[in-house]
Amino acid sequence: MSRSRIAIAVALLGIVVAVGWSARPQAETPAERVDRITSELRCVVCQGLSVRDSPSESARQMRDLVTQRVTGGRTDEQIRDEFRASYGDWVVLSPPVASWSGLVWLVPIAALIIGLAVAMRRLRAPPASLPEPPSAAVAALRERVAREEALDLPAADAR
Amino acid sequence: MPRWLRLAIVVAIGALVVVLVLAFRRPPQDIRTGTVGKPAAAFTLQKLDGTGTLTMTPTDGKVVVINFWASWCIPCKQENPALVRVYERYRASDVVFIGVLYQDSREAGLQYVRDNGVTWPTVSDDDGRVAFAYGVFGIPETYFIGPDGIIAGRHIGPIDETTLINGIESLRAKVKR
Numbered sequence: 001m002s003r004s005r006i007a008i009a010v011a012l013l014g015i016v017v018a019v020g021w022s023a024r025p026q027a028e029t030p031a032e033r034v035d036r037i038t039s040e041l042r043c044v045v046c047q048g049l050s051v052r053d054s055p056s057e058s059a060r061q062m063r064d065l066v067t068q069r070v071t072g073g074r075t076d077e078q079i080r081d082e083f084r085a086s087y088g089d090w091v092v093l094s095p096p097v098a099s100w101s102g103l104v105w106l107v108p109i110a111a112l113i114i115g116l117a118v119a120m121r122r123l124r125a126p127p128a129s130l131p132e133p134p135s136a137a138v139a140a141l142r143e144r145v146a147r148e149e150a151l152d153l154p155a156a157d158a159r
Numbered sequence: 160m161p162r163w164l165r166l167a168i169v170v171a172i173g174a175l176v177v178v179l180v181l182a183f184r185r186p187p188q189d190i191r192t193g194t195v196g197k198p199a200a201a202f203t204l205q206k207l208d209g210t211g212t213l214t215m216t217p218t219d220g221k222v223v224v225i226n227f228w229a230s231w232c233i234p235c236k237q238e239n240p241a242l243v244r245v246y247e248r249y250r251a252s253d254v255v256f257i258g259v260l261y262q263d264s265r266e267a268g269l270q271y272v273r274d275n276g277v278t279w280p281t282v283s284d285d286d287g288r289v290a291f292a293y294g295v296f297g298i299p300e301t302y303f304i305g306p307d308g309i310i311a312g313r314h315i316g317p318i319d320e321t322t323l324i325n326g327i328e329s330l331r332a333k334v335k336r
Binding site: 057088118 | 161167193194197262286287288291292294296297
């Protein structure tokens with residue numbers, strides 16, 4: 001193995017180690033956990049804003065509640081369940097798959113699968129061929145071509 | 160296009176139309192979220208007039224009407240005359256009215272109570288926990304709790320006299336049965 005190949009291998013290994021190191025699971029601080037959880041919850045008085053991003057009073061109270069629950073030792077799932085109990089699955093920005101709201105995940109996937117199936121079918125299907133004309137028609141056509149060739153009509157072509 | 164695909168498209172469009180029709184037919188005052196049909200949360204809050212606390216225990220066999228409001232809320236002022244009239248109608252009965260001040264200062268709430276003839280018990284939900292427990296989106300919102308302690312219904316937005324009376328009477332009928 002040449003030196004350059006060894007250098008490339010070492011460089012690749014270095015990249016893999018660096019990516020793996022940066023992506024390793026790290027312990028969240030309580031504030032980071034509150035940020036993450038509130039970013040997954042919908043502000044109930046806003047249009048498309050999370051509890052974390054909304055400046056509204058309702059969102060502020062909800063952030064306080066999440067902070068209190070995190071400090072109290074509740075799990076993420078318990079906190080989300082509490083919000084769902086009050087506002088339904090709607091309050092979670094990424095609705096659970098095992099619910100009616102989960103259709104937002106399943107419908108696009110189903111549409112993609114159906115679309116791929118249709119596309120594959122189209123690609124595999126043989127090209128549409130024209131039906132064979134009856135032999136009598138072919139004979140008549142040949143006869144006509146022969147007749148027109150025999151006539152030799154340069155004037156007609158020039159027109 | 161194959162027959163099955165045409166059928167699938169027709170079924171998908173039909174399903175979409177059904178969903179849209181059902182969604183648009185539902186009145187916005189009757190959006191069902193997490194809490195309707197579930198046990199109402201008990202709570203203890205400070206009374207607005209400063210005379211101590213009020214404890215709401217939903218399972219004591221009474222019909223309870225909880226109205227979330229604030230002094231700065233224009234629709235709350237619009238619905239107030241209906242609340243006053245209906246409260247007077249049921250004042251001597253076993254129907255309990257509770258006004259919950261939400262996202263407002265106690266001083267402003269107390270002034271509103273004095274200015275607008277609110278004589279039913281009013282409490283202040285300072286940190287919004289009670290509103291959260293009931294699934295309040297915005298004010299005004301009115302909740303009807305049956306004698307079994309279950310939230311039987313809620314009304315989003317300003318409520319009128321007929322809706323209030325109908326909500327109360329349907330629950331009182333359960334008590335009589």
